[in-house]
Amino acid sequence: MTVSKNLVYFDGETELEGLVVTPENAGQGPLPLVIISHPWLGIDDFVRDLGDKIAQMGYIVFAIDIYGKGVRGKQHSDGHRLKEPFKKDPSLLLRRLQLGYDQAMATPGIDPDKVLAIGHCFGGMCVLEMAKLVGKIEAIISVHGVVKEAVNAPGPYNCKKAFILNGAVDPLVDPGDLAVLQDELSKDNVDWTVINFGRGGHGFTNPHANGSVPGIEFDTVLNARTWAFITSCLEETLG
Template sequence: MKSKLGLSLALILLSFTGNSQSKAIASKEITYKDGAQILSGISIQPTKFLKNKPGILILPAWMGIQNHEKDVATMLAGMGYMTFIADIYGIDQRPANTKEAGAKAGYFKKNIKEYQNRIQLALDQLVQQGANPDEIVVIGYCFGGTGAIEAARINMKVKGIVSFHGGLGRDETRTIDTITPKVLVLHGADDFFVPKEEIEQFQTEMRTAKADWQMVYYANAVHAFTEKGAGNDNSKGAAYNEKADKRSWQAMLDFLNEVL
């Protein structure tokens, strides 16, 4: 599918741990399509790539592309990864509030093949922007974490997936196939939005699929523990947890070093 480059959003200078030099990060809006639906993702890439040009596809939480996803993409690009933030909903379908976000995310969870297709289209864009098609990892947050797991379930051409506080549920009528990508699930130990039964079914699924999987629990963490804008009241079910955020970030970096 032919894509059209949007206007350049910015040139950012980023310094990151372990490198004394700043790298110029080129950020571009990328317009592409799913049939008649126009989508608009963001490509952020360094001027100097890591060996083999590995790429990371980022799947946003239910509100769509927000500052959190942009920050994550920028930090990873600063480390030498080519990054692309997927647009799942479309430029004229962005939710204005959490109620709308819940409805839109719910639609794609129920119509999982459409969600899978939108992820694949974004993956295609990452490759078209220059990422090595054989060196890609998909990461996602909340709703996007669910999407990352779906990428593994259908064996998209990626080496691994990372799900941050994502939903783990699956229609039990679906066939469980062998899963090739490595799987890392980073989960809040007190996340009551993901029932115990769902966790147990997911772990059984991973074993049945003969997946190379890991699941890490973070104490005192609930849903959205990486989202600084989520507040700090665990009783609401979604809250930021600085310790879990930092630990899960390091877990992801270790995973990237292993699989890429």
């Protein structure tokens, strides 16, 4: 069993609403922290389900809010609108990531030396950015993340480990950008792993990706493989 609660924090006068999920035994001692950076529709059922599954493994979860309290998408096309302000002003995105990280690190009961960040799609790009902003993250997991923006942002990467799960036929990821990312991680002495799922498009872990947009489709098999890999990464990194 887990316990979930919303937590309000601020970017100036803008209200943000993160999600904290803790296991029932959270009061028994410091626990590792897993930071979730949400996909481009915001903190939705996908994020809540992921947070619950991770907390059941014995970790404290904090899902940061990039968009603002109540700013959420209901359908795929909403993501373009929600993401646009952060494409126009990358400094806004970096500030929201830093604020979310700071709020997550203030969560009672966490072990500040055992921190991992995970994100899918837009969130996958965000955790790559976060790894450059802060120095306390042991590892990041980017799942079908859009890597181009992160590749073009200034480094260095400060995480110890990076796990990149990519769809080889993802229309939103150029193989050249992925190669640049690998070079950057190597240059910054990050212990990285990249998995290219040969039949994977974009959104292969998202049950709401129904193929209505070409190249963006849920895959039951790849979703199961991804979860198995995520659990392995959590155990290897956080214990």
